[in-house]
Amino acid sequence: MxxxxxxxxxxxxxxxxxxxxxxxxxxPAVRWSRDAWRKHFPDRHAFLDALPDRVDRAEATRHAAHATTPAGAEQAFLAAMIWGYGRVGYGPWRTARVLSENPDAPARLAEVALVAREHGGLAAFRDLASGPLRYLGVAFGTKYLRFVTAAAGQASAxxxxxxxxxxxxxxxxxxxxxxxxxxxxxxxxxxxxxxxxxxxxxxxxxxxxxxxxxxxxxxxxxxxxxxxxxxxxxxxxxxxxxxxxxxxxxxxxxxxxxxxxxxxxxxxxxxxxxxxx
Known part of the structure; x- marks a missing residue:
């Protein structure tokens, strides 16, 4: 192949x-709009306020270290999306839509992270393809996979x-x-x-x-x-x-x-x- x-x-x-x-x-690290993300995630202010003004790949990888639990997966997802969208205005809304339109999103993201940790990026991609989250496409889904594989010590997806x-x-x-x-x-x-x-x-x-x-x-x-x-x-x-x-x-x-x-x-x-x- x-x-x-x-x-x-x-x-x-x-x-x-x-x-x-x-x-x-x-x-280079990516600058993001903290206020815009705080507006769409009022229950995540503590996490968002702890992030630096610029997020790079290393920072997003650090937050993916605990992605095998629902709470950790949600934080890892937020960090990956903040890095991916940067200052794009619709980024916070798009991210919030994924989480709100999929009530089991944190648990599903944690399942995918566990597959990534145990079997690598290709297996995690297949797993997510078998049960995709609504409104999460390949472009931003692979951003999440990139960080959870890197955090797990696997070859990064x-x-x-x-x-x-x-x-x-x-x-x-x-x-x-x-x-x-x-x-x-x-x-x-x-x-x-x-x-x-x-x-x-x-x-x-x-x-x-x-x-x-x-x-x-x-x-x-x-x-x-x-x-x-x-x-x-x-x-x-x-x-x-x-x-x-x-x-x-x-x-x-x-x-x-x-x-x-x-x-x-x-x-x-x-x-x-x-x-x-």
Whole structure:
């Protein structure tokens, strides 16, 4: 099921080289709006007030250490979502909706964390796919899986969101379906990252992080579209923002939107590859 012969894309190779030349800096911590999250979680003020003004991967992993209990899982989920959404205005509401629309959400998240601890990220993904939480899609669900696997000392389950999906489509032609929980798609993704991690001498989770960081810089979309005009870059920014929005939509809406987003991507690509003059 692996991809031993899949070459590392040039864009990723150059990103890894620059990262190493700069001393392998950690991903910057994410600033979040404490007041907005306090508003949507009035019973969690003590937990929220204890978080730093900026949350990084290490902080979110620390809070996932006790995710095998319902109370610990809820805190781990909150930390993961705060990190994932950052200052995005609808983040607290979307997160609160997952917990309120699924009365057993903390217990279910704890079950998934236990599977992750005992059997790893792929098994946890399959488990969550067999009984998904309403309004929790793959993009943000894998953020939670990333931190609970890391906290358990397992190989971290790599995040698969719209940014990574679009990067893969652009640089490898691979189009993964993330509108629903599809274990086969995630297994293919993990196998690909594992192949690249071996070639690059990095963990698969680090490969995912560097893919993301090659597309995002200081909170702004900044994919390097070689030879693109400024307006084309702005179009890519808008497209990726739409991708992120549909990361949190229900599966039906995301499924309906996907062909249109892909067509927009093709049109934008045609725009910046068309000869000038």
């Amino acid at each position: 692996g991809h031993p012969g899949t070459p590392v894309p040039a864009a990723l190779t150059s990103t890894v080289r620059r990262w190493r030349e700069e001393g392998e800096p950690a991903q 790599p995040i698969l969101d719209a940014v990574v999906r679009r990067w893969l489509a652009t640089h490898t032609g691979l189009r993964l379906t993330i509108d629903e929980w599809r274990p086969a798609s995630y297994e293919k993704y993990v196998a690909l990252l594992t192949s690249w991690s071996v070639q690059l001498g990095l963990a698969a989770d680090t490969v995912e992080e560097l893919i993301f960081r090659s597309a995002v810089s200081q909170g702004q979309w900044s994919e390097s579209w070689a030879g693109a005009e400024e307006t084309t870059g702005q179009a890519q920014v808008a497209l990726l923002e739409l991708e992120r929005l549909f990361d949190t939509a229900d599966a039906g809406s995301a499924r309906e939107a996907r062909p249109h987003l892909d067509e927009l991507h093709r049109l934008i690509q045609r725009g910046w590859t068309r000869p000038q003059g």
